[in-house]
Amino acid sequence: MVATTGVIGGKRWALAKSLAALFVEADLLYPDRSRASDGSIGDPAHAARDSDHNPDASGDVLAADLTDDKAHGCDADALADHLVAIHDQRVEYVIRNGQRAKSYGSNAWTWRTYTGVNAHASHTHISIHDTDAAKNDTSPWFPTQGVDMTPDEVKAAVRAVLNEGTATGQTSWAGTSKATLAAIQANANRLAALPSATKIADAVVAKLPPSASGGITKADVVAAVKQALSEGAG
Ligand SMILES: [Zn+2]
Numbered sequence: 001m002v003a004t005t006g007v008i009g010g011k012r013w014a015l016a017k018s019l020a021a022l023f024v025e026a027d028l029l030y031p032d033r034s035r036a037s038d039g040s041i042g043d044p045a046h047a048a049r050d051s052d053h054n055p056d057a058s059g060d061v062l063a064a065d066l067t068d069d070k071a072h073g074c075d076a077d078a079l080a081d082h083l084v085a086i087h088d089q090r091v092e093y094v095i096r097n098g099q100r101a102k103s104y105g106s107n108a109w110t111w112r113t114y115t116g117v118n119a120h121a122s123h124t125h126i127s128i129h130d131t132d133a134a135k136n137d138t139s140p141w142f143p144t145q146g147v148d149m150t151p152d153e154v155k156a157a158v159r160a161v162l163n164e165g166t167a168t169g170q171t172s173w174a175g176t177s178k179a180t181l182a183a184i185q186a187n188a189n190r191l192a193a194l195p196s197a198t199k200i201a202d203a204v205v206a207k208l209p210p211s212a213s214g215g216i217t218k219a220d221v222v223a224a225v226k227q228a229l230s231e232g233a234g
Contacts, residue, residue, distance in 0.1 A: 001027075002038040002064075013055035015040045016128060018090055019064040021138035026066060026074055029142060033074035037123035039065030049117075052092075052127040062092075062130055065123040076124035082143045083126070084109050090134040095125040103129075 002023055004015040019040070026033060040061055042053030052063030068076035080096040082088075087109055093102040098121070100114035114120075128134040 002035065002040050004040060006041060008041060008055065011055065011059060013041060013059045013061055015061045015064065016135040018128060018135055018137050019061070019126070022064055022066065022126070022141045025141055030069070030072050030074040033072045034067050034069040037065055037067040039063075039123070056130060060130075060135060062135070063125060063127045065120075065125050067123050079142060080124045083141070084111070088141070090128045090137055092127040092129045092134075094127075095120045097121055 002015075004020045004023070006013055023038065039053065040063075041055070042051050042061075053061060053065075055061050066076050066079065067074065070077075077096060080094050080101075083091050083094055084101045087103065091103050093100055095114055095116070098114055098119045099111040100116075101109055101111045103109060
């Protein structure tokens, strides 16, 4: 596990909460992934130059390196492309395999050749903005699973979240198996893509065979989903 807090030069440092969440999410989604190139605080070589891996004045580290391990599902290229594609508002810039995309300037959110010290071939580097919003936003980093769900999947996802809490309740998950956590995280990601009963209903309606639509309106499905949510797991 990559270090998320410590002491350097006699001063306390901490990886920004949002970036610590990135590693938690990666571990939950890809439990067997390699951590070989994971990084947070800079090594002495970093300390000698300007790097977001060095703590800022308030002790916050605003950069993270995530190991690329496609064999175990953790596709750091796909993550880099995703963050750039959605203009993730936490991101200041991303470096991946000799390319950098900045979130600002005339070529914002465009991959350009990067000629820095490290080409970042084995990991994706993410620097975030030095703002409270960027540091504290722990919403999912990885692409969500999409909304192509069967009604049973919707039900299972709702149950899992109601029973187990959401992705922010990590500490209460102690003792839960990694497989269960991964399932909860996957479900939480799916639900995050479905912020309202209306959207859940859309996914359900899309799955109904044409013959079933007679007599069932979208309002019926919305009402059913809302009722199921208010009743809790069952
Ligand atoms: Zn880095």
